[in-house]
Amino acid sequence: MPTEHTEVQVRPGGEGDLTALTDLYNHYVRETAVTFDTSPFTPEGRRPWLLSHPVDGPYRLMVATDGGAGGVLGYATSSPFRPKPAYATSVETTVYVAPGAGRRGIGTLLYTALFEALEAEDLHRAYAGIARPNDASTRLHERFGFRHVGTHREVGRKFGRWWDVAWYEKEL
Incomplete structure (x- = not known):
């Protein structure tokens, strides 16, 4: 894992990032x-997801790398919120940071780049679902102006237990 002094670069994601x-x-x-x-x-199973995030348009993929070394430190996406046409001006956003790369501002860099890329798009709202508990994700989203709009209780079952998902909304 890179040191804290390594320069982080954020750029649109592409085919070369698929495996990482x-x-x-x-x-x-x-x-x-x-x-x-x-x-x-598998990377092939994940390829349709990658291809659904082109370098332009409202559905983006931003990747953070460790400068010259090229290792992926995280990524952020905007994706369709729901498949029905009237939802077209809403996106769901998410961010994932590599294990060991947390607490370096990677999520902040990714969301900054993502929301800057989305500024020119015809979008009205961004939504984020956060499985509870996840204090780091909650803090990140609130820092970017997301506000809590509701919680789906015990909506998912994984690892033999029920999980709540808190929903956050941001005006774009």
């Missing part, structure tokens, strides 16, 4: 309840 992004996400699938996916992905 899949590995990062699979950590959260296997080890945490922050995602309700329960089976790890």
